[in-house]
Amino acid sequence: MNKCRWALGSPLEEHYHDHEWGVPVHDDRLWFEFLLLEGAQAGLSWVTVLKKRDHYRQAFDGFDAEKIARYDADKITELLANPGIIRNRLKVNAAIVNAQAFLKVQQEFGSFDHYIWRFVDGKPKQNNRQSFADVPATSPESDALSKDLKKRGFKFVGSTICYALMQATGMVNDHTADCFRHSEIKDCQP
Numbered sequence: 001m002n003k004c005r006w007a008l009g010s011p012l013e014e015h016y017h018d019h020e021w022g023v024p025v026h027d028d029r030l031w032f033e034f035l036l037l038e039g040a041q042a043g044l045s046w047v048t049v050l051k052k053r054d055h056y057r058q059a060f061d062g063f064d065a066e067k068i069a070r071y072d073a074d075k076i077t078e079l080l081a082n083p084g085i086i087r088n089r090l091k092v093n094a095a096i097v098n099a100q101a102f103l104k105v106q107q108e109f110g111s112f113d114h115y116i117w118r119f120v121d122g123k124p125k126q127n128n129r130q131s132f133a134d135v136p137a138t139s140p141e142s143d144a145l146s147k148d149l150k151k152r153g154f155k156f157v158g159s160t161i162c163y164a165l166m167q168a169t170g171m172v173n174d175h176t177a178d179c180f181r182h183s184e185i186k187d188c189q190p
Contacts (some may be wrong), residue, residue: 002178005132012050022185024124024170031112031169032102033063036095038165039156040086046164048086055084060095065106069101094155101153117171119145125172126186135174138163 009019025031039057041049049056059082062068066075071079079092102112107114117123119141129135142163149157167174175182 001178003181004176004179008046013047016050018181022170022173022175022181024188026113027065028106029065030110031116032041032065032099032163033057034169035098035102035154035157036060036063036068038161038168039094040088040091041164042156042158042161044086052085055082059085063103063145065099069103070180071096078165087177091156098154098156101149105152116145119148120166120171124170124185127172127174129174129176130178131176134176135167136163139166139172141172142166 003014004017007014007021025034031064033074037053037058040052040056057063059079076089076092076096080089081089085092105112105115125141138159142159146157146159146162163172168173170185170188173182173185175185184185
């Protein structure tokens with residue numbers, strides 16, 4: 001069974017690829033989880049974040065944006081001492097700022113899901129990449145999303161991070177054309 005070459009790096013990456021990467025997300029808690037993790041990944045490999053994902057889930061209250069938005073200096077100190085997460089002060093602070101901005105987006109649009117899917121006209125963009133080398137780091141849609149998120153006060157949301165977010169959450173189908181997940185993801189469109 002063919003699959004995207006990047007998924008063959010480790011069993012953890014393969015499982016993530018086979019069951020999660022590219023599946024359209026419509027749950028706000030899961031949106032916030034991906035937003036937080038993609039920001040944490042900046043400058044690191046995704047497998048590093050996958051290895052720490054369960055620790056993040058515990059340390060960040062199950063990715064509950066309402067709780068994270070209220071984190072104080074004591075909680076930041078606790079997080080920076082936690083070896084199970086990426087202990088970068090800018091990224092930890094960004095998680096709190098992003099939780100606050102996330103809640104504002106929910107208030108304005110009814111849900112983060114309603115807000116973010118507008119950047120691809122409400123349905124996954126189906127790509128037909130022949131190899132992972134054909135996959136760009138950014139797109140016009142990720143540029144627009146990044147610009148809008150930054151305007152709303154979000155941090156660690158450059159266009160490359162936004163494109164990775166869009167790939168992970170099924171806004172774009174970047175499984176290579178020969179990957180068994182390409183057609184499965186295409187068929188799970190609303």
